[in-house]
Amino acid sequence: MTALQQLKLTVNGVNYEREVDPRLTLVDFLRHELQLTGTHVGCEHGVCGACTIIKDGQAVRSCLMLAAQADGASLQTVEGLRNAQSGELHPIQRAFIEEHGLQCGFCTPGFLMATLDLLERNPNPTDQEIKDALDGNLCRCTGYQSIIQSVRLAAAKTQGGKLAGAHGSA
Amino acid sequence: MKPAPFDYYAPETVDEAVSLLQRLEDDDVDAKILAGGQSLMPMLSLRMARPEALVDLGKIKTLDYIHEENGVIRIGAMTTKSAAEDSVLLQQKQPLLHAATQHIGHRQIRNQGTVGGSFAHADPAAEYGAIAQALAMEMVVVGPDGERVIPADEFYLSFLTTDIDCSEVLTEVRAPVMSEGTGWAFQEICRRQGDLALAGVAVTLKMAAGNCTDVVIAVFGVNAIAARLADAEQLVNGSAPGEALFAKAGETAAAALDEPITDVHATGEYRRSLIATLVRRCLAEAVAGAA
Numbered sequence: 334m335t336a337l338q339q340l341k342l343t344v345n346g347v348n349y350e351r352e353v354d355p356r357l358t359l360v361d362f363l364r365h366e367l368q369l370t371g372t373h374v375g376c377e378h379g380v381c382g383a384c385t386i387i388k389d390g391q392a393v394r395s396c397l398m399l400a401a402q403a404d405g406a407s408l409q410t411v412e413g414l415r416n417a418q419s420g421e422l423h424p425i426q427r428a429f430i431e432e433h434g435l436q437c438g439f440c441t442p443g444f445l446m447a448t449l450d451l452l453e454r455n456p457n458p459t460d461q462e463i464k465d466a467l468d469g470n471l472c473r474c475t476g477y478q479s480i481i482q483s484v485r486l487a488a489a490k491t492q493g494g495k496l497a498g499a500h501g502s503a
Numbered sequence: 504m505k506p507a508p509f510d511y512y513a514p515e516t517v518d519e520a521v522s523l524l525q526r527l528e529d530d531d532v533d534a535k536i537l538a539g540g541q542s543l544m545p546m547l548s549l550r551m552a553r554p555e556a557l558v559d560l561g562k563i564k565t566l567d568y569i570h571e572e573n574g575v576i577r578i579g580a581m582t583t584k585s586a587a588e589d590s591v592l593l594q595q596k597q598p599l600l601h602a603a604t605q606h607i608g609h610r611q612i613r614n615q616g617t618v619g620g621s622f623a624h625a626d627p628a629a630e631y632g633a634i635a636q637a638l639a640m641e642m643v644v645v646g647p648d649g650e651r652v653i654p655a656d657e658f659y660l661s662f663l664t665t666d667i668d669c670s671e672v673l674t675e676v677r678a679p680v681m682s683e684g685t686g687w688a689f690q691e692i693c694r695r696q697g698d699l700a701l702a703g704v705a706v707t708l709k710m711a712a713g714n715c716t717d718v719v720i721a722v723f724g725v726n727a728i729a730a731r732l733a734d735a736e737q738l739v740n741g742s743a744p745g746e747a748l749f750a751k752a753g754e755t756a757a758a759a760l761d762e763p764i765t766d767v768h769a770t771g772e773y774r775r776s777l778i779a780t781l782v783r784r785c786l787a788e789a790v791a792g793a794a
C-alpha cells in the first residue's frame with residue numbers, strides 16, 4: 334500500500350481533513366468517505382457527466398479526478414444546492430421539478446450542477462448555449478427536451494437574483 | 504478502487520518536478536505526469552496505464568497564464584482549456600486556436616483539462632495537433648539540462664508520443680498572433696457533440712490581388728499525427744477562389760492521405776471522404792473571412 338495523502342478541503346461550506354489513498358477518486362471520496370451520495374457514478378471514466386460537481390466555482394467530473402487533486406479546493410455537490418437555513422430547494426431544482434426535467438433521476442445531480450455552472454457564467458443563455466453547456470451529460474430517460482425547458486425556466490427564475498446555493502457557488 | 508496503486512507526488516515548482524522525475528527515472532520507477540487528468544484518469548481507471556508513480560503538476564502555480572509579447576502568444580501548460588476558451592486575448596489575436604479549444608470535449612472537461620495536457624497527450628484526434636502544425640507552434644520543455652524549445656513538426660513523434668523526455672515537463676506553448684487580414688476556418692465531424700473527432704481540418708490563408716496566398720491546410724484525426732497537406736496547399740496558392748477550386752483541393756487533400764485510421768467509429772475510406780468535404784468547406788469559409 335502506498336503512503337496516504339493528507340487532504341484538506343471544503344465541501345458545501347464544511348471543512349474536512351482526511352488521509353486518503355492516492356488512487357481514491359474524488360467521487361468515491363465524496364460518496365464513501367463523506368457519505369455524500371447525491372453525486373452519482375455512471376461510467377467512471379468521464380463520458381456520462383453523472384458525477385459532475387462544482388470545484389472552485391467550475392463544473393468538473395469528480396470521477397476524472399483523484400481526491401488528492403482536490404487538496405485545498407472548495408467543492409459544491411448537489412447536497413449543497415438546497416438552502417441550509419430554510420430547507421428550500423434551489424430555483425434550478427424547482428425548475429427541473431416543474432418542467433419534468435427528470436424521470437428516473439439518475440443523471441439529475443450532474444445536470445443540476447452543470448446548469449449551475451452555466452447560469453453563473455451566463456444568466457440568460459440561448460438554447461444553443463444551453464445545449465453546449467450540457468452536451469457532456471447523458472440522460473437515458475427524458476429525451477433532453479424537458480431538461481432544456483427546465484434550464485430555460487431556471488434562468489427565468491434566477492434572473493437578477495442570487496444564483497448560488499446555500500454556501501455560494503464556490 | 505479502479506486505478507492500480509501508485510505513489511503520489513505534488514511538487515510545488517517546475518525545478519522540484521524535474522528533479523523528482525529525474526530521481527524516479529534513475530531509480531527505474533515508471534512515473535507519469537498528472538496535469539488535469541482528463542485523459543490520464545480514464546486510462547488509470549481502465550488500467551490501460553499502470554504507472555508506479557504520479558507526479559501531479561496541480562500545485563505548481565507559475566504555469567497558469569496567457570499573455571502576448573512581441574507578436575507571440577504564450578500559454579502556460581497548466582492553464583485550463585476553459586481559461587483559454589474564455590480568453591479575450593486568444594479570441595481576438597489567435598481566433599483559430601480559440602475556435603479549436605471550443606471543440607475540445609465538454610465544458611466540464613475543459614474546466615479541469617489543461618492546455619499543456621492536450622498537447623502532451625498527442626491524441627491523433629486532438630484538435631490542438633492540427634493547430635500546432637497549422638500555426639507552426641513551439642513547445643517549451645524544461646528538463647535536467649534546462650530548457651528546450653521544440654517546433655511542432657519535431658514535437659509529435661507518433662500515436663500518443665511526443666519528443667518530451669521522461670524527466671522533462673512541458674511548461675509553455677507558443678503561437679504567433681494571427682496576422683491582419685488572415686482568413687481562417689476550423690471544422691470537424693464527430694459522432695456526437697464533444698466526442699473526439701473522426702476527422703477535422705484547419706485552414707488559414709490570405710487574399711492578394713484576388714488570389715489566395717499563404718494557404719495552410721492541416722488535417723487531424725486521420726493519421727497518427729496531424730499534418731499539413733502540401734499538394735492541396737500548392738493547388739490553391741496563387742489561384743482565384745471558387746467552388747470548383749475548393750472541391751479540387753478537397754479531392755487532392757483526400758488523395759494525399761496515407762492509409763487513414765480505421766477503427767470502431769469509422770473506416771479509413773470514410774475518413775478520407777470527410778477530409779475532402781471538410782477541406783472544401785473550410786477553404787470557402789476562410790476565403791469569405793479574409794480581408
Ligand SMILES: Cc1cc2nc3c(=O)[nH]c(=O)nc-3n(C[C@H](O)[C@H](O)[C@H](O)COP(=O)(O)OP(=O)(O)OC[C@H]3O[C@@H](n4cnc5c(N)ncnc54)[C@H](O)[C@@H]3O)c2cc1C
Nearest residue numbers: 379536538539540541542543608616617620621623629673
Ligand atoms: C469525455 C471526454 C471527451 C474528450 N474530448 C476531447 C476532444 O474532443 N478533443 C481533445 O483533444 N481531447 C478530448 N479529451 C481529452 C481532454 O482534452 C484532456 O484534457 C487532454 O487530452 C489532457 O489534458 P489533461 O490536462 O487532462 O492531461 P492529463 O490527462 O493529466 O495528462 C495527459 C497526458 O499528458 C501528459 N502530460 C500532461 N501535462 C504534461 C506536462 N505539462 N508535461 C509533460 N507531460 C504532460 C501526462 O503524463 C499524460 O500522459 C476528452 C476527454 C474526455 C474525458
Ligand code: FES
Nearest residue numbers: 375376377382396
Ligand atoms: S461517472 Fe463521471 S462522467 Fe460518468
Ligand code: FES
Nearest residue numbers: 436438472473474
Ligand atoms: S432521468 Fe433517467 S437518466 Fe436522466
